[in-house]
Amino acid sequence: MAEIAFPKDAMRVLKETSRTFYIPITFLQKELKYSVASAYLIFRAIDEIEDHADLDNVVKYEILQQVSELFERPFNNEEYFRILEPVKSIMPDVTIRLEEWLQACPMDVRPIVADAAREMAWGMAKWSKANWNIRTREDLDDYTYYVAGLVGVMLSDLWAHYADEKTDRDLAIGYGRGLQAVNILRNEEEDLGERGVSFVPDGWTRAELFEYAEENLAKADEYMKSLHKKSILLFCRLPLALAHKTLNAMKEGREKMTRAEVEQTVEEIQSE
Incomplete structure (x- = not known):
């Protein structure tokens, strides 16, 4: 399902959000291209929370910590939206659609990508709190x-x-x-x-x-x-x-x- 459904829209969003990596990702072969593309969209989704100019650092910390914990188990989109609720209206599309990017990642390497996302969100939470x-x-x-x-x-x-x-x-x-x-x-x-x-x-x-x-x-x-x-x-x-x-x-x-x-x-x- 992930291969058939790998959304063309994902590549469009990637092109809009990652000028440095969009072109090299297109060099990769099918499954690897899908894996890396979805990973970069997931990382961008998390990064937009850390980078957001209108969010207080404590709020960033709390959201990123909770997002990190989400990656420790099968991803629950309802829980994700509950975490995002206080800031959802000001979050970009790439962040709102995090579950889509995870679902687009080939199943056999999804644990590798999810674990990296968990670690990144935890580290960003720590550094947001430390300003x-x-x-x-x-x-x-x-x-x-x-x-x-x-x-x-x-x-x-x-x-x-x-x-x-x-x-x-x-x-x-x-x-x-x-x-x-x-x-x-x-x-x-x-x-x-x-x-x-x-x-x-x-x-x-x-x-x-x-x-x-x-x-x-x-x-x-x-x-x-x-x-x-x-x-x-x-x-x-x-x-x-x-x-x-x-x-x-x-x-x-x-x-x-x-x-x-x-x-x-x-x-x-x-x-x-």
Whole structure:
């Protein structure tokens, strides 16, 4: 049922909500594409709760904690809507439709995806309650693990399941952390100005944040060496190439890559 019903609408919502990952997901083969697409929609649904500008941090904490607990057992949509009720009117479509994304995930890997979602919601709840008060490198490692590193671990579990690809967990976490560190650098002023939040450890300069990103992207480069299946390689190469090039653009004093540079990078990866 999940395959027949994998909704075209899910790919539409994915395209609207995840510009970085929509194209690489289309590189993947059928079951793997459905698994990763549904996982990203689930993560986006949770992320929209953590990110919402109009929600109090305590409310975010309570909702995310309860959502995390939902993933510990067969997902109950009535219970989910009860949890969301106080904020449902201001939640985006992707969050309201969380159960649809879970149902779209192939049954054999649904426990892998649900467990990652449980862990992510728990970690986001913790950091929402703490107002993302990143004081040390350990704090930054912890936060970037919950919002990105664990996604690298989940993807590695999917690669192992579908393609028998063996990867290193620490390098998989580094892959996710590297991408997130680039996002933190790119959005540093916006996060501080609009949300009053800084993900930069106490005493760190921007140069040290660049070093953190480069250190983790180096792990991501190492991670790539363990992959052999072409569609998975293509999937992993594109976000990583964009992260490296975005980092270089920021080093040159630019805010981000140009659209033309992004399009050229997509073409380069597809032609490899």
